[in-house]
Amino acid sequence: MAKAKQMECISKISCFLILLLVTFGVARVATKPNIILLFADDLGYGDLSVYGHPTSSTPNLDKMASQGLLFTQFYSASPLCSPSRAALLTGRYQTRSGVYPAVFASGSVGGLPLNETTIAEGLKDEGYTTSIVGKWHLGVGKDNEYLPTRQGFDSYLGIPYSQDMCPCVHKVCFYPNVPCIDKACENGNVPCPLFQNENIVQQPADFLELMQNYLKGAESFIKTSADKKTPFFLYLAFQHMHAPQFAGKMFTNSSIRGQFGDALNEMDWAVGQIFQYIEEAGVKDxxxxxxxxxxxxxxxxxIYGGNAGPLRCGKYSTWEGGHREPAIAWWPGKIKPGRTMEVAATVDVFPTLMNIVGGKIPANVTMDGVDMAPILFNDGKSNRDFFIFYPGDPNKTLGIFAIRWKEYKAHYYSHGGLCTTTHPDVVCRSNYTLHAYDPPLLYNLHNDPGEIYELNVKEYSDVMKQIETLKKSFEADMVWGESQMGRGQSPELEPCARPGCTPFPSCCTTSSFLQQDMSLALI
Structure with a gap:
């Protein structure tokens, strides 16, 4: 009898231990999370209602912020489209990959070098299915050599560059029954091509239906991946809010903020749709x-453009308005809702994702990003104590334009941004020529995010000494990649649905218009 009780006790202990092992073992080897990266275009720090804009309406992003972590000091690596995307996807400053100066054109010879490792490639190594929907802007090249499908993405649905690089079409431009207010369209280029993987399925792209077609592709990808129980990475790179702004019929005249507000409403609605798709697919948690x-x-x-809120200047400049961006992280049960004032950047996304999925950082390359896990999951301090600012047109001779260390930011150079010549702030104007500062201009960004009140550098000699040390060390480590924009352009490389047709480029159109299935077939 005593032996039987002893065996029963052992059995219960064994079951308990097995239960513990199963429980904690599952915690250690839990299913890898799906990852969705939402990337807006030309969005100012002050454009979202959750960031304080009084007439914007962004209920879905507001909800995401209320359920997630809102960043107040998050930076893009570049104040311009192509280089910022290169830095995001590689975790490296654009100066290393050669994606500078300025942006890729529709007929650019170069693109994001294929020897660069992208987030998509890193996640594929960990068993992920990968897709991009939206704006690529990292090159097309000869025979599609730089398209996303050559850079780690299993599927692609989108326009490979900004819509201002295309002619204004439909007579009413990008809104139904509303006169076009934008004069910046490149009428000498091919019409905007909509790619599905490496095939042009619509040219010109119909911007009145574009967001809905993007969402069809995203929904198809999410559902297919969830059904296969395969972890997925979706990179939804919006054409919004780049000029000329556009919105479909559902959102035309939907905002008291005008066409920019209409476009913003459509983008916010699309964010809400993405959350609906992951809930319907059963993968929300x-x-x-x-x-x-x-x-x-x-x-x-x-007045038809975006707003940097309390920050100085905007796109193309190294003042805060050019680099500091809205950022929201969301993961129910993992990320505690709240607001962080810790410093982070787009280059940090790659190493953070690799840490989350247990992946490896590319070997033998210099990574500029740091892991954001302490901020996301532990209410902790950022692993980043400084941030480097390059302008939209960096060059080796000048090097770093500005550097932030802790709350202090020192400007060594500045020039105007993509702005009018009548802007109230002279330093923001497009005709504000290059200025060198010796000693540097120094600001306290915690007290003065608008960079209005210069500090006396003599009174902050210890701060300047630390900044100078960081600057010298970083520049010594910077190996500049060959400029991909410097490789030139060729009309022959502009994407055309009817190669060799005449008269070029207007002949580059699809025979049918908006008749294709826009769902994403996995390669």
Missing amino acids: NTFVFFTADNGPSLARE
């Missing part, structure tokens, strides 16, 4: 979603 943007607002559009 195991999906990490991160939202941010590529650079600050285009002040060239004045």
Whole structure:
């Protein structure tokens, strides 16, 4: 009898231990999370209602912020489209990959070098299915050599560059029955091509239906991946809020903020749709979603453009308005809702994702990003204590334009941004020529995010000494990649649905218009 009781006791202990092992073992080897990266275009720090804009309406992003972690000091690596996207996807400053100066054109010879490792490639190594929907802007090249499908993405649905690089079409431009207010369209280029993987399925792209077609692709990808129980990475790179702004019929005249507000409403609605898709697919609780943007607002559009809120200047400049962006991290049960004032950046996304999924950082390359896990999951301090600012047109001779260390930011150079020549702040104007500062201009960003009140550098000699040391060390470590923009352009490389047709480029159109299935077939 005593032996039987002893065996019963052992059995119960064994079951308890097995239960513990199973419980904690599952915690250690839990299913890898799905990852959705939402990337807006030309969105200012002050454009979202959750960031304080009084007439914007962004209920879905507001809800995401209320359920997630809102960043107040998050930076894009560049104040311009192509270089900022290169830095996001590689975790490296654009100067290393050669994606500078300025941006890729529709007929650019170069692109994001294929020897660079992207987030998509890193996640594929960990068993992820990968897709991009939206704006690529990292090159097309000869025979599609730089498209996303050559850079780690299993599927692609989108326009490979900004819509201002295309002719204004439909006579009413990008809104139904509303006169076009934008004069910046490149009428000498091919019509905007909509790619599905490496095939042009619509040219010109119909911007009145574009967001809905993007969402069809995203929904298809999410559902297919969830059904296969395969972890997925979706990179939804919005064409919004780049000029010329656009919105479909459902959102035309939906905002008291005008066409910019209409476009913003459509983008926010799309964010809400993405959350609906992951809920319907049953993967909401195991999906990490991160939202941010590529650079600050285009002040060239004045009242029709974006807003940097309390920050100085905007797109193309190294003042705060050019680099500091809205950012929201969301993962129910993993990320505690709240607001962080810790410093982070787009280059940090790659190493953070690799840490989350247990992946490896590319070997034998210099990574500029740091892991954001302490901020996301532990209410902790950032692993980043400084941040480097390059302008939209960096060069080796000048090097770093500005550097932030803790709350202090020192400007060594500045020039105007993509702005009118009548902007109230002279330093933001497009005709504000290059200025060198010796000693540097120094600001306290905690007290003065608008960079208005210069500090006396003599009174902050210890701060300047630390900044100078960081600057010298970083520049010594910077190996500049060959400029991909410097490789030139060729009309022959502009994407055309009818190669060799005449008269070029207007002949580059699809025979049918908006008849294709826009769902994403996995390669």
